[in-house]
Amino acid sequence: xxxxxxxxxxxxDPYLVGRTRDWVSTGAGRGYVxxxxxxxxxxxxxxxIVGYGFWIFLLSDIVMFSAFFAAHAVLQxxxxxxxxxxxxxxxxxxxxxxxxxxxxxxxxxxxAVATEARHHLWTQVALLVTGLFGLAxxxxxxxxxxxxxxxxxxxxxxxxxxxxxxVVGLHGLHVSAGLLWLGTMMAQVFVxxxxxxxxxxLFTVVYLIGLGR
Amino acid sequence: xxxxxxxxxxxxLGPGFMDAAEVTVREGITRYVMGFVLAxxxxxxxxxxxxTSLIWGPGIPVALVVLAIAQMGVHLVFFLHITTAxxxxxxxxxxxxxxxxxxxxxxxxxxxxxxxxxNMMSMPQMMQMQR
Numbered sequence: 001x002x003x004x005x006x007x008x009x010x011x012x013d014p015y016l017v018g019r020t021r022d023w024v025s026t027g028a029g030r031g032y033v034x035x036x037x038x039x040x041x042x043x044x045x046x047x048x049i050v051g052y053g054f055w056i057f058l059l060s061d062i063v064m065f066s067a068f069f070a071a072h073a074v075l076q077x078x079x080x081x082x083x084x085x086x087x088x089x090x091x092x093x094x095x096x097x098x099x100x101x102x103x104x105x106x107x108x109x110x111x112a113v114a115t116e117a118r119h120h121l122w123t124q125v126a127l128l129v130t131g132l133f134g135l136a137x138x139x140x141x142x143x144x145x146x147x148x149x150x151x152x153x154x155x156x157x158x159x160x161x162x163x164x165x166x167v168v169g170l171h172g173l174h175v176s177a178g179l180l181w182l183g184t185m186m187a188q189v190f191v192x193x194x195x196x197x198x199x200x201x202l203f204t205v206v207y208l209i210g211l212g213r
Numbered sequence: 214x215x216x217x218x219x220x221x222x223x224x225x226l227g228p229g230f231m232d233a234a235e236v237t238v239r240e241g242i243t244r245y246v247m248g249f250v251l252a253x254x255x256x257x258x259x260x261x262x263x264x265t266s267l268i269w270g271p272g273i274p275v276a277l278v279v280l281a282i283a284q285m286g287v288h289l290v291f292f293l294h295i296t297t298a299x300x301x302x303x304x305x306x307x308x309x310x311x312x313x314x315x316x317x318x319x320x321x322x323x324x325x326x327x328x329x330x331x332n333m334m335s336m337p338q339m340m341q342m343q344r
Binding site: 048051052055056058059062063066067069070071073074095098099102103105106108109110112113116117 | 238241242244245246248249252253256260288291292293300303304307308310311314315318319321322323326
């Protein structure tokens with residue numbers, strides 16, 4: 001059996017792994033007959049490749065964050081007579097920030113579900129809620145930064161505070177970039193409708209949390 | 214090439230296989246709700262660990278690290294959809310490499326800097342030398 005005598009009757013990506021359920025279970029041509037003659041599965045589908053690329057990007061982000069974290073871990077005790085974390089941190093603000101990020105990654109997931117179902121309104125609503133919680137997080141973080149600087153505990157006070165401002169500030173930038181991306185996506189969905197390659201961009205904001213504390 | 218009969222069911226795909234039967238909206242939402250509940254529980258636990266006297270003081274950082282790792286696991290599975298499905302192999306390998314780099318970077322920095330710190334001359338001695 002050759003792949004050429006089974007035309008692609010369905011629209012969409014013919015290279016999608018296991019696109020059809022026509023599993024040939026014996027012989028050298030084992031696999032899916034629609035796989036265009038490239039071994040078992042043919043080239044990976046666009047969806048898999050886009051997901052992989054995005055995942056590599058997230059991992060590179062994690063590696064970059066880990067460098068900042070390492071610096072912070074090394075300098076944690078280097079307070080130079082200045083205030084330590086325990087004296088500075090505003091407990092409830094941190095709880096609220098963490099909660100906001102968690103909720104926003106949850107609603108981001110919901111927007112992915114709505115996207116799968118091709119439901120415009122719910123996608124937009126979920127993305128909007130995601131964005132609002134992200135924004136609320138940034139406001140709280142900015143307020144904390146301002147308070148610390150006013151107390152004389154700015155990044156110039158000690159090596160501990162320098163590293164703290166660096167890692168938390170970087171995370172804030174990361175969230176801001178995610179918000180910009182999210183806004184762009186909402187506009188794209190609004191103007192162009194859904195395109196498959198938009199889907200995976202959704203996960204950007206999701207990643208924010210684990211590093212939030 | 215083998216000629217034995219493959220008795221696998223073509224519909225029997227790994228969990229999270231990207232092209233597996235479409236996930237219904239309800240299933241999709243259930244997944245995210247589960248992830249959200251687990252992540253919230255872990256977050257609450259880590260705040261509780263910080264405020265309680267139930268745990269021996271020096272053990273608190275260890276507890277926090279454990280909770281943070283569990284948190285990452287929950288995020289990977291429920292929010293980022295990393296699975297053991299065949300078309301996810303590349304992602305898992307990339308993740309393993311990422312974890313290796315992160316571990317080398319953090320552990321290596323802490324080790325080296327601690328070593329330098331211990332071998333550093335104390336301030337008075339340094340003054341002595343400069344005289």
